[in-house]
Amino acid sequence: MEKKKIIEFKGIRKVFPGVVALKGFDLAIYEKEILGLVGENGAGKSTLMKIMTGNYQPDGGQFLLRGQPIVLGGSMEAIEHGIGMVFQEGSILPNLTVTENLFLCHEKEFSKGWFISESAMVAEARKALEENGLDINPTTLCGNLSPAQRQMVEITRLLWLSRLYRHENPILILDEPTTVLLEKEIKTLFEILNRIKEHATVILISHRLEEIIENSDRIVVLKDGDYVTEMPGKAADIFKIEQLMVGRDMVEGYYRRNEQVDPTDTVVLEVKDLAIESILEPISFTLHKGEILALVGLIGSGKEELVKCLGGSMQATQGSIYRNGKRISIKQPKHAIAHAIGYIPIDRRIEGLATDLDIADNINMLVYKKLKSRGFINKRKERDNANHWMGVVKVKATSHRMKCGNLSGGNQQKVVLGKWLSADAEILIVDHPTRGIDVGAKDEIYHHIRQLAKQGKSMIIMCDTLEEDIGLCNRMLILKDGKKVNEVSCPPDAKPAPTDIIESIV
Amino acid sequence: MQKDGIGKQPAIKRIKGRVAGLPAISYALGMLVLFIVIFAVGSATFLTRYNMLTIGNSAAILLAVAMGQVFAILTGGIDLSVGGIMSLVSVVLMKTLEPLGFWAYWLSLAVGIAAGFLNGLINSRFRIPSFITTLGSNGIFMSIAYMISIKPLSAPSSSFGVLDIVNGTTLGIRNIMLLGVLIFMLFFVIQRYTITGRNIMLLGSNEKMSWLSGVDIFKVRTIAFTLSGFGAALAGVMLASNLYSGYPTLGTVYILNSIASVVIGGTAMTGGAGGVLNTLVGVMVMSVINNGMNIIGIDVYAQQSFLGVLVIIAVAISFDRSKLSVIK
Amino acid sequence: GKEAAASPTTLSIAIRTLTNPYQANYKVGADMLGELEGLPVVTLTCEGSSEKQLNDVRALVAKTNGNVVFMIDPNESPNVIPLARELDAAGVYWVSWWNKPEDVKVWDYKNWVSHISFDGISAGEFTAETLFKSFGYEGKIIALQGLLSNSIAQDRFVGLQNILKKHPKVQMVAFEAADWDRTIAYEKTRNMLVAHPDIKGIWAANDNMALGALEALRAVGRAGQVLVTGVDGTTEIYEAIKKGEAAATVYNDSTYQAGIGLAIALAAKNGELDVAKMPKDQRQFFAEATNVDINNVDEIMKGASSYDFENLFASFSRPMN
Amino acid sequence: MKTKNSRSLENISTLRSKVSASAVGKLYHSIPISGQIISLGIVALIFSLGTNGQFLHISNIMTVLGLSAIPMILCLAVHQVIILGAMDLSLEGIVAITAVSAGLLLKNSVTANDVGLWIIPIVMLIGGLAGLVNGLLNTKLRMPSFISTLGMSWTLFGVAIMISKGSSIPLRDLRFQKVIISEFLGIPTVFILAILLGLVLYIMQNKTKLGKHMYAIGGNEILAKQAGVKVDRIKISIFGLTGMIYGLAGLLLVARLNSSAARYGNNLLFPAMTAVAVGGVSLSGGVGGALNAVIGTIIVVALNNGLVLMQINPYMQSAVNGIVLISAVALTIDRNKIGIIK
Numbered sequence A: 001m002e003k004k005k006i007i008e009f010k011g012i013r014k015v016f017p018g019v020v021a022l023k024g025f026d027l028a029i030y031e032k033e034i035l036g037l038v039g040e041n042g043a044g045k046s047t048l049m050k051i052m053t054g055n056y057q058p059d060g061g062q063f064l065l066r067g068q069p070i071v072l073g074g075s076m077e078a079i080e081h082g083i084g085m086v087f088q089e090g091s092i093l094p095n096l097t098v099t100e101n102l103f104l105c106h107e108k109e110f111s112k113g114w115f116i117s118e119s120a121m122v123a124e125a126r127k128a129l130e131e132n133g134l135d136i137n138p139t140t141l142c143g144n145l146s147p148a149q150r151q152m153v154e155i156t157r158l159l160w161l162s163r164l165y166r167h168e169n170p171i172l173i174l175d176e177p178t179t180v181l182l183e184k185e186i187k188t189l190f191e192i193l194n195r196i197k198e199h200a201t202v203i204l205i206s207h208r209l210e211e212i213i214e215n216s217d218r219i220v221v222l223k224d225g226d227y228v229t230e231m232p233g234k235a236a237d238i239f240k241i242e243q244l245m246v247g248r249d250m251v252e253g254y255y256r257r258n259e260q261v262d263p264t265d266t267v268v269l270e271v272k273d274l275a276i277e278s279i280l281e282p283i284s285f286t287l288h289k290g291e292i293l294a295l296v297g298l299i300g301s302g303k304e305e306l307v308k309c310l311g312g313s314m315q316a317t318q319g320s321i322y323r324n325g326k327r328i329s330i331k332q333p334k335h336a337i338a339h340a341i342g343y344i345p346i347d348r349r350i351e352g353l354a355t356d357l358d359i360a361d362n363i364n365m366l367v368y369k370k371l372k373s374r375g376f377i378n379k380r381k382e383r384d385n386a387n388h389w390m391g392v393v394k395v396k397a398t399s400h401r402m403k404c405g406n407l408s409g410g411n412q413q414k415v416v417l418g419k420w421l422s423a424d425a426e427i428l429i430v431d432h433p434t435r436g437i438d439v440g441a442k443d444e445i446y447h448h449i450r451q452l453a454k455q456g457k458s459m460i461i462m463c464d465t466l467e468e469d470i471g472l473c474n475r476m477l478i479l480k481d482g483k484k485v486n487e488v489s490c491p492p493d494a495k496p497a498p499t500d501i502i503e504s505i506v
Numbered sequence B: 001m002q003k004d005g006i007g008k009q010p011a012i013k014r015i016k017g018r019v020a021g022l023p024a025i026s027y028a029l030g031m032l033v034l035f036i037v038i039f040a041v042g043s044a045t046f047l048t049r050y051n052m053l054t055i056g057n058s059a060a061i062l063l064a065v066a067m068g069q070v071f072a073i074l075t076g077g078i079d080l081s082v083g084g085i086m087s088l089v090s091v092v093l094m095k096t097l098e099p100l101g102f103w104a105y106w107l108s109l110a111v112g113i114a115a116g117f118l119n120g121l122i123n124s125r126f127r128i129p130s131f132i133t134t135l136g137s138n139g140i141f142m143s144i145a146y147m148i149s150i151k152p153l154s155a156p157s158s159s160f161g162v163l164d165i166v167n168g169t170t171l172g173i174r175n176i177m178l179l180g181v182l183i184f185m186l187f188f189v190i191q192r193y194t195i196t197g198r199n200i201m202l203l204g205s206n207e208k209m210s211w212l213s214g215v216d217i218f219k220v221r222t223i224a225f226t227l228s229g230f231g232a233a234l235a236g237v238m239l240a241s242n243l244y245s246g247y248p249t250l251g252t253v254y255i256l257n258s259i260a261s262v263v264i265g266g267t268a269m270t271g272g273a274g275g276v277l278n279t280l281v282g283v284m285v286m287s288v289i290n291n292g293m294n295i296i297g298i299d300v301y302a303q304q305s306f307l308g309v310l311v312i313i314a315v316a317i318s319f320d321r322s323k324l325s326v327i328k
Numbered sequence C: 001g002k003e004a005a006a007s008p009t010t011l012s013i014a015i016r017t018l019t020n021p022y023q024a025n026y027k028v029g030a031d032m033l034g035e036l037e038g039l040p041v042v043t044l045t046c047e048g049s050s051e052k053q054l055n056d057v058r059a060l061v062a063k064t065n066g067n068v069v070f071m072i073d074p075n076e077s078p079n080v081i082p083l084a085r086e087l088d089a090a091g092v093y094w095v096s097w098w099n100k101p102e103d104v105k106v107w108d109y110k111n112w113v114s115h116i117s118f119d120g121i122s123a124g125e126f127t128a129e130t131l132f133k134s135f136g137y138e139g140k141i142i143a144l145q146g147l148l149s150n151s152i153a154q155d156r157f158v159g160l161q162n163i164l165k166k167h168p169k170v171q172m173v174a175f176e177a178a179d180w181d182r183t184i185a186y187e188k189t190r191n192m193l194v195a196h197p198d199i200k201g202i203w204a205a206n207d208n209m210a211l212g213a214l215e216a217l218r219a220v221g222r223a224g225q226v227l228v229t230g231v232d233g234t235t236e237i238y239e240a241i242k243k244g245e246a247a248a249t250v251y252n253d254s255t256y257q258a259g260i261g262l263a264i265a266l267a268a269k270n271g272e273l274d275v276a277k278m279p280k281d282q283r284q285f286f287a288e289a290t291n292v293d294i295n296n297v298d299e300i301m302k303g304a305s306s307y308d309f310e311n312l313f314a315s316f317s318r319p320m321n
Numbered sequence D: 001m002k003t004k005n006s007r008s009l010e011n012i013s014t015l016r017s018k019v020s021a022s023a024v025g026k027l028y029h030s031i032p033i034s035g036q037i038i039s040l041g042i043v044a045l046i047f048s049l050g051t052n053g054q055f056l057h058i059s060n061i062m063t064v065l066g067l068s069a070i071p072m073i074l075c076l077a078v079h080q081v082i083i084l085g086a087m088d089l090s091l092e093g094i095v096a097i098t099a100v101s102a103g104l105l106l107k108n109s110v111t112a113n114d115v116g117l118w119i120i121p122i123v124m125l126i127g128g129l130a131g132l133v134n135g136l137l138n139t140k141l142r143m144p145s146f147i148s149t150l151g152m153s154w155t156l157f158g159v160a161i162m163i164s165k166g167s168s169i170p171l172r173d174l175r176f177q178k179v180i181i182s183e184f185l186g187i188p189t190v191f192i193l194a195i196l197l198g199l200v201l202y203i204m205q206n207k208t209k210l211g212k213h214m215y216a217i218g219g220n221e222i223l224a225k226q227a228g229v230k231v232d233r234i235k236i237s238i239f240g241l242t243g244m245i246y247g248l249a250g251l252l253l254v255a256r257l258n259s260s261a262a263r264y265g266n267n268l269l270f271p272a273m274t275a276v277a278v279g280g281v282s283l284s285g286g287v288g289g290a291l292n293a294v295i296g297t298i299i300v301v302a303l304n305n306g307l308v309l310m311q312i313n314p315y316m317q318s319a320v321n322g323i324v325l326i327s328a329v330a331l332t333i334d335r336n337k338i339g340i341i342k
């Protein structure tokens, strides 16, 4: 079965000040395939895709679309040529409604003369959302949607557009679409993608190698802005890919289980009957010094809200929190931090990072007190601290003074992690510690989490996958419909099987 | 150089690309030098010591307000009450010079700081946009100045001695200029080397993140506006001493001029980028242009236009676009 | 300096702005004298900033190496102190118009030749008197003040109040500050007319505001029934006086002010006046202004055929203590 | 103290959520300017009490509406740029230049010109061109609009002074003034004109592509560009359109006072910006629209009118104005919608 080439990159180069993002990249992409694109953070995946959509102009090389060399001026032109993209950073405008976002720049489809028919737009939006199994009111402001809903709106927009232009073979690019999605939505997404593959090309970028392997027809590995190799999808070996991406063998033993330590008996945090009206029923639990506690449950189980209460960005309606046996009150994040409780939010780009500032500013912000000498912030200490943590979380950047907005998506995540790991928190609450981070760095982060536990720091984690939860934690709390339903101990040598846990989750 | 999603490089950028690598502020400095050369060629008297002192004197006063203003702007806000604060401070100073002597300076500064603190409190505690807060409080401060004295106040000749502490010269340099240098150093250190200064930058670039990271955003905002009040108070004191007078409209022209100097220096109105050093350059550009136009004898009808065009040119060439992802 | 003496002395006026006709005419007078004497003229405007005025003056002193004389209309009255100290130090002769705090005396400074002012109180008195006469000294009026902090504005207002005391049947039911501005005067008047539809006259501290008030009256259909008065003597107010829409104004000839001010300063510079020996009456005094009403408006409108800048103290009206 | 405050904030938000659950609350939230209407109500109440009802007398209401027309037109102009997330300080300069042009081109006592009704397209053209330059400086030269428009304002104001030689130019053509001060069904014609303009802009903002894209840019310029919005073109058009409306306002000012001068541009910017903010248009862009501009202006003009009617001492007016301004905004601003308060 000979497939037709639809896109060809020939020696594509892209240079940013101080970084060669792509070093003469060659690749052909075919009709009717799902192409998985994998590589370390900062390997150049997003850059390559942005060249395909005309958001960046290459500094060298050629880009052929359907056999013709072409220069695209921007997203709109790309869309007209049948190339659409869901961006890693998201591109939903928070001040517009779902409908307005869906059809932004295509309002003319709903115009009568000069004017747009709002009702026609809403009706079409409702239809498009339903088709993708989304229960979202088309007239709500996107600022009020959850990250997952926003992502699905974007995907819906892309699918709608691909139909609008009726290209023989549209090209859909999804740059880490699943990082903010829930299991159920991920499943729906891949069902849809596999269906439209019949008449479209899908390019998929993800750091969840399992889903890449499961869904791609072909997998291309990038490293340092260069093509490394490719392999057929379904049969690919995850270890092999990891090895290719990172350039070395991954340390054996999942989640650094061998480094797991047993927590002490000292209770550092006790939650008593904490409840949030209509979200969480009274819940009580303890956290010990050096313990890693995983919170597991579906969306709506109340675990997200629970940790927000501990982090201070949300208020519980009743109950109490004890820190080292003393009752404390947490009304704002600064109170939590004052009690050495750090909360790393999931929406890191918006809630975690100042993209206009540089890496050092972001990493150091929680520890300026330690970087002073003679009462003033010391530049050298600042540099050293930033460099140290950039090393720990493996940030790929030209220097500690690089603007965070210019980092790749994964590297931005790492900066936020570094910032919080460097903080002197005794208790760290981490919402998805490895989301969007490449395998090499993931391992480093597991190692670091173990180190922290060894030093007597306690952690509450909520992971990307159940396996990760099980692998990392000492103990697991399972929540369902706002209630604690089970508590499972996970010693290194007797980890429970995921299947056992799922029963209590669903 | 390339921004997200921004395809083509504007012409200016391409030219700049050739001299890339220089820190952005050097363009602004280059601009300043260019203006100085033009004016110096245009008139032999531009570079005389007397004229340099004149420029230094007016720059020092503008610098003090702008130093304060830049902190308000770095948080993403704006302080429209600097004019009112300057006026109020000038009236307080003139009114109390005779009974209090040198202590009148401290009282006046305290009044300005309190005014700034009030702005910060209203803005942060009641969550009212700083534009409205300071526009409103500017009126309040002016009215208070009117209540103190309807007539313009002039310094009693008995207190010329006290005024000359600020207004005099030391080793041939005007004290006001020395004061300007001190103020600059103070604000520079606050912005670069203190936690408060860093937190102001963080707040300006991502407020929600700052809050989640434990920054006391109420406090930081309040401090930023208090610093702005402090800068305005200093400027008010300097100006009043310089003019031997105080009246309720004395500071009005400094509202726009201080904001303009901050922006010309390259600080973004959206906050989080730029700062004290940039503002120094902005202030120098404004002062040099204003003085130079008179020195080279631009027709008075044309001066206003000339100023506008020069400012546009100066910013077009020297504005540091690399720190900002969008230019608003 | 010595070489500087070879080049011609610069004549300079430092005024507030060129955006109103009264101020703009200063420039006409200065240019006139410049042409007469064959000397260069520089106009400095401060646009409401005292500090700019002081610095502009300094800059010009620097530019001319002190070979300059000034006619200055200080932005605010107390500004004469730094100007006087600065120009004394630079040895530059100057004359001020209008604004000066009472307790500051010209004779305490050696280069401050004269301070001349029009009598704001008597201007306010004349316009008020004429306005009240127009409706028979019985009824309500409203008033528009200039910039509140300005001492001339305050003087004229004192004049109005003096005449109000004289005629107890005239009542000032409201007054507002309109910052010398026509647009603001229009709006304030419209608002005051709602509260006081039955007024008989509008007193304004200058022509610009009077004309704004007049348009406000026109908008409610009462122009000509209710008269306005101003001060300054602009062409527009003369026409209104002729049409019976305005009662009076006081003509302050800014062309003459600038010319004569510079002439006095120049005479001092050239040694024709010995400042130290000048009588106090010549150092600070009130100049004669022209009261204008329907009786003499035509004559005034013809304008001065020529100006006499030779007779330096011809306009003297009364001493200022 | 700190805890108490955060609790009171929390109370407000729970109160808000309780209110929004009720039927009244639904109505409150379905009207985009309900907060401002309440604010206007409060202002009206205070002033009616303070003036024995005179404030609400029909003649005063009409005066307020008539006086609000020109500021409203200016506010309708400038709020468009604010929605883009940019700033336009060129208002005073453009009004000055168009006012002086109108003065010199209509039948006047200085020149021999008389272009009659052609003046309308002429001032709009002048204003529009100036606005285009604003837009080009902002987009093509990537200059912050705050400073480029300020520079433009100074430049144009200077030109206006130069061509008018600083003096005022009395008009000899009374037609425009007649129209301006006339009434239609007892309502001032200028006000109707301003409302019509508001309506046109409202439709533009809500029913056309240009309008939708304007909001997209205000929300996030980079993302809008990514989605295919022609950011530069739209920004330039909006700046241009805004300039055209300034031109119109310049002409109306001239017509109202039956004379023209450069300084007619003075003191117009801050009231317009205040109206924008009071009306609920977010100064950081993307939120609010023509309705907000209209109600914001009426509040500001009513405030000034009330101060005069109540005979607040002129020396105290700026203080009272400031206090009322801050309180009005404190009571009505929708902090959830505006998002971060800067």
Ligand SMILES: Nc1ncnc2c1ncn2[C@@H]1O[C@H](COP(=O)(O)OP(=O)(O)OP(=O)(O)O)[C@@H](O)[C@H]1O
Pocket: A180, A181, A182, A183, A184, A296, A297, A298, A299, A346, A462, A463, A464, A465, A466, A467, A469, A502, A505
């Ligand atoms: N059907 C399932 N099969 C296998 N694992 C499951 C299933 N449902 C849930 N899980 C696991 O349970 C945990 C919670 O899943 P869920 O998708 O609700 O939350 P999450 O992805 O951690 O949170 P978020 O909403 O923040 O993305 C995850 O670790 C997930 O892998």
Ligand SMILES: Nc1ncnc2c1ncn2[C@@H]1O[C@H](COP(=O)(O)OP(=O)(O)OP(=O)(O)O)[C@@H](O)[C@H]1O
Pocket: A016, A017, A019, A020, A021, A039, A040, A041, A042, A043, A044, A045, A046, A047, A048, A088, A396, A397, A405, A406, A407, A408, A409, A410, A411, A436, B001, B002, B003, B004
């Ligand atoms: N605007 C920019 N300015 C400077 N450097 C940039 C810019 N955008 C990307 N880079 C650099 O180019 C390299 C490739 O980035 P890219 O975003 O393509 O990585 P990625 O493979 O998508 O990584 P991730 O998995 O983390 O999303 C990185 O080193 C990044 O720092």
Ligand SMILES: [Mg+2]
Pocket: A045, A046, A047, A088, A175, A408, A409, A410
């Ligand atoms: Mg990426």
Ligand SMILES: [Mg+2]
Pocket: A180, A181, A182, A183, A464
């Ligand atoms: Mg998930």
